[in-house]
Amino acid sequence: MGIQPKIIGLFLLASTLVYSQEKPWSHWSIQSSYFQPSLLRASATIAPTRFYTQQTTVAFIHGFVEYVLEPNISVRGEANIMAPNGQLVFTNEPEKFPRNYSALYAGFGYHFGNNNWKLDFHAEPGIAFTEMAQDPYSVIPSRFKWSACPSYQLKAGTSIYFSRFCHFFAEFNYGNGWIRKTPLSSLSIAQYGISAGLGFHLLTKKLN
Amino acid sequence: MQRIALVLLLFVVFPFKAQENRRDNPAGMLSLGGRTTVSLFNELKNEMSGSGVGGQFRLRFSDAVNTDWFFDYITSDILNYAHRTDYHIGWSVLFYPINNHNYFHQTTQFKPKFRPYILAGHCFDYSKIEAKDGTNALDGAMYAERWSSAVQAGLGTHLELSPRFDLSLTGQYMVHLGNHIETDYDFTSGTLSFNEHKGASLAGHVLVTLSLNYKIAKLWGFSRR
Numbered sequence: 119m120g121i122q123p124k125i126i127g128l129f130l131l132a133s134t135l136v137y138s139q140e141k142p143w144s145h146w147s148i149q150s151s152y153f154q155p156s157l158l159r160a161s162a163t164i165a166p167t168r169f170y171t172q173q174t175t176v177a178f179i180h181g182f183v184e185y186v187l188e189p190n191i192s193v194r195g196e197a198n199i200m201a202p203n204g205q206l207v208f209t210n211e212p213e214k215f216p217r218n219y220s221a222l223y224a225g226f227g228y229h230f231g232n233n234n235w236k237l238d239f240h241a242e243p244g245i246a247f248t249e250m251a252q253d254p255y256s257v258i259p260s261r262f263k264w265s266a267c268p269s270y271q272l273k274a275g276t277s278i279y280f281s282r283f284c285h286f287f288a289e290f291n292y293g294n295g296w297i298r299k300t301p302l303s304s305l306s307i308a309q310y311g312i313s314a315g316l317g318f319h320l321l322t323k324k325l326n
Numbered sequence: 327m328q329r330i331a332l333v334l335l336l337f338v339v340f341p342f343k344a345q346e347n348r349r350d351n352p353a354g355m356l357s358l359g360g361r362t363t364v365s366l367f368n369e370l371k372n373e374m375s376g377s378g379v380g381g382q383f384r385l386r387f388s389d390a391v392n393t394d395w396f397f398d399y400i401t402s403d404i405l406n407y408a409h410r411t412d413y414h415i416g417w418s419v420l421f422y423p424i425n426n427h428n429y430f431h432q433t434t435q436f437k438p439k440f441r442p443y444i445l446a447g448h449c450f451d452y453s454k455i456e457a458k459d460g461t462n463a464l465d466g467a468m469y470a471e472r473w474s475s476a477v478q479a480g481l482g483t484h485l486e487l488s489p490r491f492d493l494s495l496t497g498q499y500m501v502h503l504g505n506h507i508e509t510d511y512d513f514t515s516g517t518l519s520f521n522e523h524k525g526a527s528l529a530g531h532v533l534v535t536l537s538l539n540y541k542i543a544k545l546w547g548f549s550r551r
Contacts, residue, residue, distance in 0.1 A: 241538060243360040252459075266399075296403075298401045302406070304406075
């Protein structure tokens with residue numbers, strides 16, 4: 119066999135390899151684009167959060183439910199609950215920080231990216247429910263009072279949808295608001311934190 | 327005969343054209359949304375900027391006219407001796423001076439766009455001003471409250487990110503028309519007192535609102551497309 123048939127044979131072999139690599143990948147990416155309108159996703163995780171004006175870091179129990187309305191738009195509700203004894207790093211006086219803290223948010227998300235790897239941005243108005251000491255300098259046991267504080271949360275994150283029912287997500291969260299019902303100056307609840315973990319999803323409508 | 331036929335043809339064509347326009351009419355579109363508000367330049371002496379949260383639905387009446395029906399819960403500080411809570415429930419009319427046609431005439435690729443508007447409306451409000459420490463040794467709970475009515479007007483714009491979803495930024499001035507509450511604080515003795523003035527007052531505040539809205543239904547003028 120001369121050199122020419124060998125070269126032709128190699129070209130043919132190379133072209134079939136390229137072809138075989140391309141087609142299954144494109145086929146996979148079209149077929150398995152799990153992020154679509156009607157997708158319902160939810161998760162719960164622990165979210166370390168820093169109240170940076172109070173020099174206090176806490177652990178939130180964080181959960182969310184999200185529904186995809188359009189290819190780029192979703193509606194989302196979420197909750198943060200301060201874990202019992204969840205103050206991880208505490209440098210403020212305990213009387214000047216909420217004994218209990220929970221927050222509810224609802225808003226919309228915008229999603230970029232193709233197929234199964236998405237970048238997400240969310241804006242969510244909400245309310246923080248806080249319980250603060252009312253007699254911080256009293257010797258006798260303090261009274262505590264609940265108050266509802268207007269708040270909002272902004273989020274930026276990413277999600278990877280790797281199967282029909284599961285995805286990984288990681289988000290950076292920023293929130294702000296004020297607790298006014300205190301005998302001292304109002305307390306800022308400006309905070310940033312991260313949440314990440316395994317999420318679950320389901321397409322609630324049949325695909326066309 | 328030919329002219330009569332041409333005129334008749336035109337009469338037949340025009341109603342079809344009119345009907346086509348009616349299908350494009352966004353009247354009856356209902357949106358639902360959440361909002362966050364910053365309250366600035368408040369009426370009370372020493373009152374600082376406030377922040378709030380609320381919700382709204384939006385009902386559109388024509389190409390050029392829309393309405394917002396809202397609820398707001400706003401809190402603010404009066405230095406460090408009192409705090410104020412406002413509840414607003416009301417409505418506003420939005421008028422789109424430009425870009426009010428071709429609402430549904432989207433190209434195959436939707437492009438985000440701004441839609442500015444002028445806004446005016448009315449609301450009922452309840453305000454409560456409380457001393458920071460909540461109580462007074464002699465008088466018990468230290469607070470004053472009022473029910474009043476207010477009117478508001480301003481400017482804003484939607485940023486339409488999809489045919490059904492928009493962000494809206496509004497700046498408006500709200501004038502309260504009811505009784506007026508004043509706080510007097512003696513910094514030397516640390517005593518706080520409230521004075522209520524009867525009669526209308528034109529005091530108010532600037533409200534800057536960011537809302538997120540999604541169109542959920544068309545209540546009338548529905549047509550299959």
